[in-house]
Amino acid sequence: MSLSLRLLSLVFSLFLCAFALASPAAAAQGPDPEWLREIGDWRSERFMRLRSPDGWLTLTGLYWLHEETSRFGGSPANELVLAGTPPLVGTFEVADGKVEFTAAPGVEVRSEERRVDRIALASDADGAPTVLTSGSLGFFVIRRGERLALRVRDREAATLREFRGLDYFPVHPAWRVRARLEPAPPGTTFPVPNVTGTVDATPTPGNLRFRVGETEYRLVALREGDDEELFVVFGDETNGEETYGGGRFLAAPAPGPDGTLWLDFNRAYNPPCAFTPYATCPVPPRENRLPFRVEAGEKRYAGGH
Structure with missing residues (x-):
């Protein structure tokens, strides 16, 4: 100083x-x-x-999305890798600023308690984002300027347990x-x-x-x-x-x-x-x-x- x-x-x-x-x-x-x-x-x-x-201590991932198809899950072959999850949870497709999610076969993904196979996702810039859940995970799309990202929460996150x-x-x-x-x-x-x-x-x-x-x-x-x-x-x-x-x-x-x-x-x-x-x-x-x-x-x- x-x-x-x-x-x-x-x-x-x-x-x-x-x-x-x-x-x-x-x-x-x-x-x-x-x-x-x-x-x-x-x-x-x-x-x-x-x-x-759904507090900040539950965040476990942030992935920037691009105009392409991105696989999401625990496999290192995915574009979006999150350890501790099934090898493939699903895929995100981005086109013209819009995002669609497709669940992998055999993986249960829900939106507002309803099981989904394919769904268009609203981001936080649209008001309330579409929140998907799978097990202890919750994930949704956020928009920052012109960029889109996937935000992931885990209600069993270590950061929450060890607060x-x-x-x-x-x-x-x-x-x-x-x-x-x-x-x-x-x-x-x-x-x-x-x-x-x-x-x-x-x-x-x-x-x-x-x-x-x-x-x-x-x-x-x-x-x-x-x-x-x-x-x-x-x-x-x-x-x-x-x-x-x-x-x-x-x-x-x-x-x-x-x-x-x-x-x-x-x-x-x-x-x-x-x-x-x-x-x-x-x-x-x-x-x-x-x-x-x-x-x-x-x-x-x-x-x-």
Whole structure:
């Protein structure tokens, strides 16, 4: 870390101390119990989502599909090889951006509890993808830009069985800051890079401006689908040490009538890529790399890849 960044981190540490000492009465009273309860509930929900049968810990494969027929199964002769499965589970045919699956003879594959022999597959870009199941496996098609991929889950995945839980920085009210949304024109998008090496034009409602100490910072906010909640992909000086090297995520409520909202870094959380190599996570754009340590929220996962 450069001298200037070390000084900035020191300044922010002093800011935290000043915050704690500024009001003896508030310090004696402690943080708002309701706010602490909400943080606890959020952590519990986060844990349960990760542990769910369709959570990120169940991912066991990601295969990019091409305009051809690809065989899928345990045989090394297949184009798409997944160890521990029958030699041939089935084949995927891609033509004009559409995908069809044909089950191998004698292999039971189901869609919504109905056994299928051949079926056209919707991707996640079409809304809900067509999910196929075979034994403990679930697999479906995702679209990333112009590319199609097969995503595979296993409800008996080792990553799920061996999940070690999550570790967090201590909750501190100084990391809950008031932010103002600086609106972007309707329809504005922002280029967000991801781990696959591509860049996605993602809708943005604008920039979030907030202060840490005496300095103002800015984060580009994103919006996913029709959700009014804001989404931030950010990096800071803890990345690669106490926190995941690929940055963290943060959700924030839609701004109120005055254009402001609470940005609570105590709710910063790891992207799916912190738990599995089979996710396609966005990474912090240059504009969202904070030049100080955000010692709040979720720490690096001890069982990460």
